[in-house]
Amino acid sequence: MTDAKVIPFDDDHRSRGGAAQRPSRRRGAGSRRQGTGQPAAVGEVQPLPGVASVPEDDPVSGADEQAQEQVEVSAGDGSGGLERRVASGLAFLRRRLTGEYDVDDFGYDEELTDQVLMSLLRPMYEKYFRVEVKGIENIPAEGGALIVANHSGTVPVDGLMMQVAVHDHHPADRHLRLLAADLVFMLPVVNELARKLGHTLACAEDAERLLAQGELVGVMPEGFKGIGKPFSERYKLQRFGRGGFVSTALRQGAPIIPCSIVGAEEIYPMIGNAKTLARVLGFPYFPLTPTFPWLGPLGAIPLPTKWTIQFGEPIATDGYPVEAADDPMLMFNLTDQVREQIQHTLYKLLVQRRSVFF
Amino acid sequence: MLVTGVARPLGGRFVRRILRDPEVDRVVAVDAVPPGHHLGGAEFVQADIRQPGIARVLAEAGADTVVHLDVTGTPLGSGSRATLKETNVIGTMQLLGACQKSPNIRRLVVKSSTNVYGSAPRDPAVFTETTPPKSLPSGGFAKDTVEVEGYVRGFARRRPDVAVCVLRFANILGPAADSPLASYFSLPVLPTVFGYDPRLQFVHEDDVIEVLRIGSHEPRRSTLNSGTFNIAGDGVLLLSQCARRLGRPTVPLLLPAVTWAGSLVRTLGMTDFSPEQIRLLTHGRVVSTDQMRETLGFTPKYSTAETFADFVRSRGPGLLPPETVARAVDRIAALPVPGGSHLPTQSANRGALQR
Numbered sequence: 105m106t107d108a109k110v111i112p113f114d115d116d117h118r119s120r121g122g123a124a125q126r127p128s129r130r131r132g133a134g135s136r137r138q139g140t141g142q143p144a145a146v147g148e149v150q151p152l153p154g155v156a157s158v159p160e161d162d163p164v165s166g167a168d169e170q171a172q173e174q175v176e177v178s179a180g181d182g183s184g185g186l187e188r189r190v191a192s193g194l195a196f197l198r199r200r201l202t203g204e205y206d207v208d209d210f211g212y213d214e215e216l217t218d219q220v221l222m223s224l225l226r227p228m229y230e231k232y233f234r235v236e237v238k239g240i241e242n243i244p245a246e247g248g249a250l251i252v253a254n255h256s257g258t259v260p261v262d263g264l265m266m267q268v269a270v271h272d273h274h275p276a277d278r279h280l281r282l283l284a285a286d287l288v289f290m291l292p293v294v295n296e297l298a299r300k301l302g303h304t305l306a307c308a309e310d311a312e313r314l315l316a317q318g319e320l321v322g323v324m325p326e327g328f329k330g331i332g333k334p335f336s337e338r339y340k341l342q343r344f345g346r347g348g349f350v351s352t353a354l355r356q357g358a359p360i361i362p363c364s365i366v367g368a369e370e371i372y373p374m375i376g377n378a379k380t381l382a383r384v385l386g387f388p389y390f391p392l393t394p395t396f397p398w399l400g401p402l403g404a405i406p407l408p409t410k411w412t413i414q415f416g417e418p419i420a421t422d423g424y425p426v427e428a429a430d431d432p433m434l435m436f437n438l439t440d441q442v443r444e445q446i447q448h449t450l451y452k453l454l455v456q457r458r459s460v461f462f
Numbered sequence: 463m464l465v466t467g468v469a470r471p472l473g474g475r476f477v478r479r480i481l482r483d484p485e486v487d488r489v490v491a492v493d494a495v496p497p498g499h500h501l502g503g504a505e506f507v508q509a510d511i512r513q514p515g516i517a518r519v520l521a522e523a524g525a526d527t528v529v530h531l532d533v534t535g536t537p538l539g540s541g542s543r544a545t546l547k548e549t550n551v552i553g554t555m556q557l558l559g560a561c562q563k564s565p566n567i568r569r570l571v572v573k574s575s576t577n578v579y580g581s582a583p584r585d586p587a588v589f590t591e592t593t594p595p596k597s598l599p600s601g602g603f604a605k606d607t608v609e610v611e612g613y614v615r616g617f618a619r620r621r622p623d624v625a626v627c628v629l630r631f632a633n634i635l636g637p638a639a640d641s642p643l644a645s646y647f648s649l650p651v652l653p654t655v656f657g658y659d660p661r662l663q664f665v666h667e668d669d670v671i672e673v674l675r676i677g678s679h680e681p682r683r684s685t686l687n688s689g690t691f692n693i694a695g696d697g698v699l700l701l702s703q704c705a706r707r708l709g710r711p712t713v714p715l716l717l718p719a720v721t722w723a724g725s726l727v728r729t730l731g732m733t734d735f736s737p738e739q740i741r742l743l744t745h746g747r748v749v750s751t752d753q754m755r756e757t758l759g760f761t762p763k764y765s766t767a768e769t770f771a772d773f774v775r776s777r778g779p780g781l782l783p784p785e786t787v788a789r790a791v792d793r794i795a796a797l798p799v800p801g802g803s804h805l806p807t808q809s810a811n812r813g814a815l816q817r
Contacts, residue, residue, distance in 0.1 A: 191795060198791040202784035203706030209698050209748050210587045211661045289583035289745075292657020292717065299659070309586040309593065 210310070211299035214279070221301055222271055228261075229268040232408055233367060237269045239415040242361055245276035248315035249418065250353045251322045252442050253363035254341055254450065255330035258372035258391045260284075261406065262365045266322060267301070269413050281314050282322045283307075287387070308352050315356040322363075323349050332389035334377070338369040339454060341447050347439035350421075354429040354438075357422035362442050364449040367411030370460050372396065409460050412453050416445055463678065464525035466511055466557065467532030467573075468501060469493035471638040472667065476531065478502035479671050485679055490523040492516070494549070495538065511553035517560035520567075527569040528561055529678050530554065533610050535575070535603035535642045543602075550606040551613075558617045561624070571627045571677040572614050576663075576692060576749050577604035578630060581741040587661075590750045591630075591690050602736035603642070611690075625688035627677040632694035632749060635769050636667030637776035642739055647773070650781060652705050653723070656714035660701050660746025663694040666764035666772060673760050685759030692749040695766040701743060704770060709787075710780035717744065 196219060199205050207213045229235050243249060253266060263282050270280040283306035289295040304310045306323060314321050324330065329342040353360050376392035395403035419442060428434055463480065467473040468491035477491050481502050489504040491497075496508060509519045511532060520528070532553055537546045554572075561567050579585070580595040599605045611628060618626040633643045643662075646652070673693050681687040705712045715723070724740050754760050764772065779785075 194791055194795045198788050201706060201787045201791065203703035204784075205703070207661070207698055207700055207703070209661075211659070211698065211700065211746075213700075286584045292655070294657075295583065296657055296659045299661070304587045305584070307586050309590075310588070313588055 207300075210281070210302065210304045210314075212279075212281070212302035213300040214302075216300055217279070217302060218271075221297070222268060225264055225268050226272070229265055229272075232406075233265060233371075233411040235265055235269060235367075235411040235413055237273050237413050237415075239417075240269070240273045240275075242415045242417055243270065243274055243278065243320065244359065244418070245278070246318065248318045248356055248358040249320050249361055250311075250315065250349060250358050251280065251320065251361045251363050251415070252349060252446070253322065253324050253365055254339075254446055255324035255326040256333070256338065256365070257368035257406075258331060258374050258393070259406070260288075260324075260331055261371065262368035263303075263322065263324060264301075265368070265411065266363065266365065266413060270320065270322075278320050280322045281319045283311055283324075285327060308348055311349070311352045312356055315352065315358045321358075325349050328388040332374070332377070332391070335369075335373040335375055339366075339450050341443055341450075344439050344443050347435045350435045350438045350442070351429040353421045354424055354435075359418035359420050359422075360438075360442055361418045362416040362445045362449070364414045364416065364446050364453060365411065366414075366450060366453040366457060367409045367460075370409045371406035373407075407461075410457075410462055412457070414449055414453060416449055419445075463488070463527045463529065464490045464492060464520060464523050465504075465529045465531060466492045466553075467530070467534065468504075468506070469495050469497040469538060470531070470534065471499065471640065472634070472670065473497075473531045474499045474501060475638075475667070476529070476671050476674055477504045480675060480678065483675065483679070488523075490519070490525060492519060493532070511557050512548055514556060514559075516556050517563060520557075520560045520564050524566050525564075526566050527571070527678050528557070528567060529571045529674060530557055531573045531674075533573050533575075533607060535577075536640050536645070546603075547606055550603070551609050554610045554613055558613055562617060562621055567621075567624055569625045569627070569678060570614075570617070571629065571674060572610065573674070574611055574614075574628050574630045574690075575603070575607045576630045576632050576694070576747060577738060577742075578607050578611060579747060579749070580604065581660075581738075581745040581747050583745055585745070585747075588748050588750050589692070591692055591753055599738055602738040604736075604738040627687050628690040629673060629677060630690065630692050630749070631670060632663040632665045632692070632747075634667060634670055635664045635773040637772065639667055639773070642736070643742075644773070646739070646743075647704070647708060647710075648777065650710065652701075652708075652710050652712045653720060654701060654705070654712045654714050655720050655740070655744045656716050658717075658744045658746075660743055661698045661748050662701060662704065662742075662746055662766075663698060663748055664766045664769040664773075665694050665762065666769040669693070669695065669762040669764055669769075672763070673754075673758070676758060676760055682759055686757050689753075689757065691754045691758050692751055693754055693760075693762075694749050694751050695762050695764050695769050696751075697766040698748055699766055699770055701746070706787075707770060707784060708774050708777070708780050709783040711782055720744075 196215075199215075205213065205215050243251070251266070253262070256262060263284070267280045267282060270278055279302060282301075282303045284298055284303045286305060288298050288303065289305055304314070311321055311323065325344040325347075326342045327345060333340075333342060350360070372391060372393045374391045374393055378390040378392055382388065382390035393403065397403060419438070421438075424434070463486055465473060465477050465480070468477050473491070473493070474497055477489055478501065480486050481489055481504055491501050491504045491506045492509050492511065494508070494510040496506065507519050509515055533550050534546070537543065561570060576589070577599060578595065579589045579593065580597050580599045582595075582597045584596045586593060599608055614626060614628055618624070634641050635644055670693070677687050702712070720740055721737070724737065728736070
């Protein structure tokens with residue numbers, strides 16, 4: 105853990121290291137868009153008649169994004185490349201409008217996530233929070249694994265940032281499937297987006313099913329206790345639920361990867377909690393920060409903190425006998441081990457941090 | 463063999479199909495009203511399964527297999543919801559009572575529905591046969607199925623010598639389907655719940671007939687056909703995908719408005735747009751079909767998407783046919799870029815679309 109490899113987070117490295125695998129997905133579309141791609145694509149989408157009534161998730165940004173395989177063929181050479189990109193963007197638009205795309209049993213829409221939702225989150229990830237990722241090599245290239253992370257920040261942005269981190273940095277193109285609280289699936293719009301991003305309800309059944317399919321599952325066992333804790337308790341890990349994530353990992357023999365996220369605690373410093381209002385609205389807490397709700401919607405803008413996400417060394421769980429999942433002592437020990445490792449890494453990262461914002 | 467609910471297209475098809483099987487000597491088809499379609503030579507007995515007379519019919523028929531298909535969500539003709547509920551619940555009670563008295567019966571197949579799982583945001587994403595529902599259905603067809611399954615479980619306890627097969631079907635679609643969801647998809651404009659995109663699963667009528675046959679015969683080698691099984695096609699479609707493939711525009715409404723409109727429609731008696739239906743169209747439902755494959759040994763011919771495609775073909779185009787939308791996109795693609803260098807890509811795209 106102490107010798108975790110540090111991946112510098114600069115553009116040079118990314119384009120050199122990542123271009124070999126996926127030339128288009130990370131930066132290509134974003135930087136080229138300002139040049140020639142955008143005016144053509146956007147101009148074309150607008151005159152589309154009769155499409156307005158079809159709810160489309162984001163046709164405009166969808167159009168200037170690229171269908172991956174076609175971009176790889178084009179490799180960005182001159183006007184032919186642009187034409188093909190426009191054509192593939194329109195092909196993407198047409199697939200969306202005619203419903204010819206696939207989702208899995210959990211409602212995960214891989215195409216929409218890759219082409220649209222990730223590129224909406226990426227500016228926040230790259231420009232706003234300037235996330236630095238360490239230890240991505242600790243995530244196995246294949247097979248099920250359970251990433252366990254700390255949870256903070258009043259609004260669960262940290263989960264989304266972790267998803268972008270895995271999506272953009274992992275060499276094997278892995279997708280993180282997050283487990284979310286039931287509140288997420290009760291709220292309109294939020295639940296729809298969460299399902300399309302591949303999130304599902306944090307319950308043992310879903311987690312086991314995903315791990316059995318060999319997916320990478322992300323869980324934040326602190327839950328509302330972690331995300332809704334006051335600012336004075338920042339970076340103090342709360343109780344890790346009932347340790348259900350350990351028995352799930354044990355049952356599937358999936359390694360547990362501890363993950364520490366620094367920076368999310370300070371995006372909304374929660375100095376108070378309007379409990380009565382929270383109860384009326386049916387939320388677990390209602391945050392009061394120095395700016396929210398006093399400044400209205402302006403106060404809901406998160407502070408631009410500098411983030412670090414560190415994936416720790418995996419803890420193997422396949423060496424245990426079958427009945428180990430029902431051994432409460434072992435479960436508590438493993439839970440504590442994971443918790444300690446995350447807490448230690450948090451402290452270490454905090455010591456290394458120059459300032460909250462830089 | 464005795465089959466109930468034959469006045470419906472599905473029951474009629476099943477009777478006609480089962481008559482061709484060599485294991486079946488004689489089929490007694492029962493319903494309260496005479497069927498509008500022919501039954502392919504099966505004996506039709508007009509009997510109301512809500513009446514004790516069904517016991518006499520069963521005794522006279524001497525059937526060793528009973529296939530109970532009269533558990534349905536849509537009334538036949540001008541029946542009301544109350545009669546439907548009576549047929550579903552009281553009818554099942556009477557039929558099971560008759561079965562319990564019958565010394566000949568060896569096998570019972572009951573058509574149920576995945577409605578028994580309900581539909582709630584706190585449910586796991588995929589239901590297995592053993593998943594307990596987080597919120598029991600409060601009324602409508604879903605509650606009927608829960609009650610029917612309860613009586614069937616009681617019967618199975620009292621008659622352990624009878625092989626009982628409960629088939630929980632996902633939404634049945636097909637050219638002749640008369641399920642509530644089929645009538646929903648026939649609306650010119652689909653009202654949806656704003657901010658929710660439910661996952662739906664369908665099963666094709668042909669697969670329904672096939673799996674009913676498997677349930678009503680002796681199990682094949684290394685399979686077991688008694689127990690409870692989820693029956694659904696592979697894969698999942700989102701409601702938004704369904705609407706686009708069907709070519710019907712959607713009108714997102716806020717959840718309270720949908721609930722209110724649903725109760726208004728129900729009061730006016732236009733259609734049975736039940737609260738269960740609204741919850742399905744809000745939260746969706748996906749079931750695991752591992753048991754169906756491994757224990758029952760059945761692999762559906764149609765996936766969810768293929769079932770829906772077949773349904774779309776039978777319904778004709780909506781207001782916004784996907785082909786028109788695709789053509790509109792093509793036309794835009796042809797507009798701004800001069801020269802024909804991207805034409806090969808276009809035809810390739812068209813090929814990909816029609817696949």
